[in-house]
Amino acid sequence: MVTARRKAPRSAQPKEMGERMCAACRVRAPRERLLRFVVDADGRLWVDPFLKAPGRGAHLCYAAACVQLAVKRRAFQQAFKRPLEGVTLERLAEQLVEAQRRKVEALLSLGRRRGAVASGLNLLEGLAASLRLVLLADDISEQSAERLRRQVSCPVLPYGDGGALGATQGKERRVALGVTEPALAAELLQEINRGHDFGCILSTTTDRDPPQPLLALEVGEA
Numbered sequence: 001m002v003t004a005r006r007k008a009p010r011s012a013q014p015k016e017m018g019e020r021m022c023a024a025c026r027v028r029a030p031r032e033r034l035l036r037f038v039v040d041a042d043g044r045l046w047v048d049p050f051l052k053a054p055g056r057g058a059h060l061c062y063a064a065a066c067v068q069l070a071v072k073r074r075a076f077q078q079a080f081k082r083p084l085e086g087v088t089l090e091r092l093a094e095q096l097v098e099a100q101r102r103k104v105e106a107l108l109s110l111g112r113r114r115g116a117v118a119s120g121l122n123l124l125e126g127l128a129a130s131l132r133l134v135l136l137a138d139d140i141s142e143q144s145a146e147r148l149r150r151q152v153s154c155p156v157l158p159y160g161d162g163g164a165l166g167a168t169q170g171k172e173r174r175v176a177l178g179v180t181e182p183a184l185a186a187e188l189l190q191e192i193n194r195g196h197d198f199g200c201i202l203s204t205t206t207d208r209d210p211p212q213p214l215l216a217l218e219v220g221e222a
């Protein structure tokens with residue numbers, strides 16, 4: 001038997017590894033895998049989608065359940081050790097949906113710059129076999145959507161409108177985007193699903209319709 005290795009001092013470990021604790025369920029995870037929240041000068045709570053806001057932060061798992069629990073148990077007030085403004089489930093869910101939208105659009109822009117995102121229906125049909133994810137704007141014609149779905153074997157998701165998809169590609173309007181890089185496709189799917197989950201919180205706190213289920217459209221016909 002080898003003698004036990006000397007452990008690093010316990011208190012130094014989490015910081016060194018960049019770990020943070022979820023303020024709701026208390027699970028530890030690497031900082032990049034958690035939601036971060038900050039408080040402004042007026043004591044209002046904000047989501048920090050790109051983990052860049054200065055100052056002290058509080059963290060939560062990317063889970064609707066942890067967001068709900070944190071609000072219910074006043075976990076943000078405890079984490080920041082002060083009274084806070086704007087800690088309602090509805091306001092936070094709105095911010096989280098918006099944060100996910102910004103993240104997805106940032107990923108699509110980055111993807112375009114390194115040639116991992118294609119647009120234009122003809123080009124997408126030509127690339128069909130190498131596509132790993134297709135996003136369809138809600139203003140695409142029924143016919144074009146069907147044609148594309150028939151040709152690809154990757155997940156096909158509804159996402160935003162032609163203007164929003166186009167903006168990520170430096171174009172005025174794009175009704176469909178295709179992602180060719182597997183890692184980027186996986187990351188996009190994850191962020192889109194998270195946004196969908198936060199959208200579901202909103203439909204429980206308001207009389208808004210729940211977001212479209214993603215799975216129903218996920219797999220194109222082979």
Ligand SMILES: [Zn+2]
Pocket residue numbers: 022023024025026027060061063066
């Ligand atoms: Zn949690």
